[in-house]
Amino acid sequence: MRNSFAPMEGITIYCYRNTHYKYFGEGLDYYYTPFLSIYKHHSIKKRDMREILPENNAEHGISIIPQIMANDADEIIWALHYLQERGYDEINLNMGCPVGTVVSKKKGSGMLQDPDRLYEIFSKVFDDNITDEIKFTVKTRLGLADSHEFENILPVLNKFPFGAVIIHPRIRTQMYKGTPDMDMFRWAYENSKNPVGYNGNIFTPDDYKNIVEKFPNLYEVMMGRGLVANPGLAREIKNGKKMSFEELKGFMTDLQDNYKIEIPADESIMHKMKEIWFYVGNLITKEDGSSAEQLIHKIRTAKNIAEYRNAVRAVYRECIMKTT
Ligand SMILES: Cc1cc2nc3c(=O)[nH]c(=O)nc-3n(C[C@H](O)[C@H](O)[C@H](O)COP(=O)(O)O)c2cc1C
Missing domain, CATH: 1.20.58 (Methane Monooxygenase Hydroxylase; Chain G, domain 1)
Incomplete structure (x- = not known):
């Protein structure tokens, strides 16, 4: 089971990640970049470029997984090639962002409203040979308005060999509030054909223990706010050493x-x-x-x-x- 620092736009930019890694990196296997927007005509903002430059990442010894935000197969394929050429062998797609301006463009969790379109997008992406060479993963919510939407989303994801399906078991309307739907998460955990990751509300070593005891075959545990609130959390989970x-x-x-x-x-x-x-x-x-x-x-x-x-x-x- 691997542990990762969740993507957090505006917070876990490379300056933050490298500082965190220097002090507490021993507790984590991977750091995600905040989402990189992939624009039509295949471009990435200069600011987002700096998130993936080797001198801001690998040269510090840190393992990074770039996260992309895109809802078009050609843009996703372009981004996978672009990032692979820059040394990345694992890339994550954002299917969870709940922000209105993102959802209205059918990006982030907005992608979840149409499972048929998801199927079309991923059919095209997985037709490209790049997916044989890199690990392509998704980070998703359970749905937009109802967790049971995931009963129509997971079967689509199951049709493709994702490196991992990381689930934040909330729906879009919850934003980051309310309790994660652990029953629906269990259903997904038991029915996913791809390795499953868990993300949400891990604030203490006990929260972590509780999750891994209940779901021993998890591929990944991703932590966000808990790690920002207690930068030493992952190290403490790993070896019991509390942050001083x-x-x-x-x-x-x-x-x-x-x-x-x-x-x-x-x-x-x-x-x-x-x-x-x-x-x-x-x-x-x-x-x-x-x-x-x-x-x-x-x-x-x-x-x-x-x-x-x-x-x-x-x-x-x-x-x-x-x-x-
Ligand atoms: C300020 C902020 C920025 C975030 N930015 C991103 C992002 O860029 N990409 C993404 O997939 N999730 C993003 N998230 C969601 C987190 O990655 C994570 O899914 C969420 O905080 C729940 O996990 P946690 O309870 O461990 O924090 C963001 C969350 C917050 C609070």
Whole structure:
């Protein structure tokens, strides 16, 4: 069973991935890129290109799986060739993004509304020899409005030799809220002809244990928000070593520095860091055992870089890791 860091647009960009890998990489087998949009006439944005350049990835020793967003067979085939030529042997297709502007273009989870069209797309993709040479995987939800839609989607996926079908067992309308539908996930786990991956709501080593005990033949466990909130989670799952406050400080400080490679304006880096603090804040408490909420709030509401730095310093001075 392999463990991976989920694609998270705006968060797990290469600066984040490399910093994470440096501190906590021993717990993970793969990192996904956030989705790379594949445009008609076969192009990728410059910003997305930087997500896959060897100097931003492999040269750091990290194993990357690019994720693409496309709903047209020719575009998918083009992207598979393009990425293979750049050294990638596994590529994932996004069939889960719930955002309105994506779904309205029938991309992301919007692809799930028409299983016949899915069949057409994948027939063409798997007719291309590239799929013999690389592993092509999908990351999907259970449906748009009802989990039972997956009863019509899985049979389509079963017709093709995907490297893996990674399932986030929610429907599009849930976004990232509500409980994953584990009954429907079990049905998929038992009926998929392809290796199955699980993704969703793993926030603690116990959550992970619970999933792998219930589904021992999983091919992959993918973690997203749980890892952003506790960057040391996968390492702790692997060898029991919890992240220390010193490590968290080192990670956050390096992350801020590494963002400078991609993001020129200090102000924009501050916004990124605030977003990360939003997740990480739950991990810590004040030294006297009282809540660190107010200190984190100061970081989140800092109006300028000086205020931000002061707020972060206060957290570093006054906080420790929560023990539970
Ligand atoms: C801010 C944010 C950005 C995301 N970006 C992507 C993305 O680019 N591609 C994708 O397949 N899923 C994306 N997701 C979904 C996550 O990969 C994952 O499926 C979801 O967070 C549920 O898993 P978790 O409970 O482990 O976080 C994103 C989620 C969030 C919260």
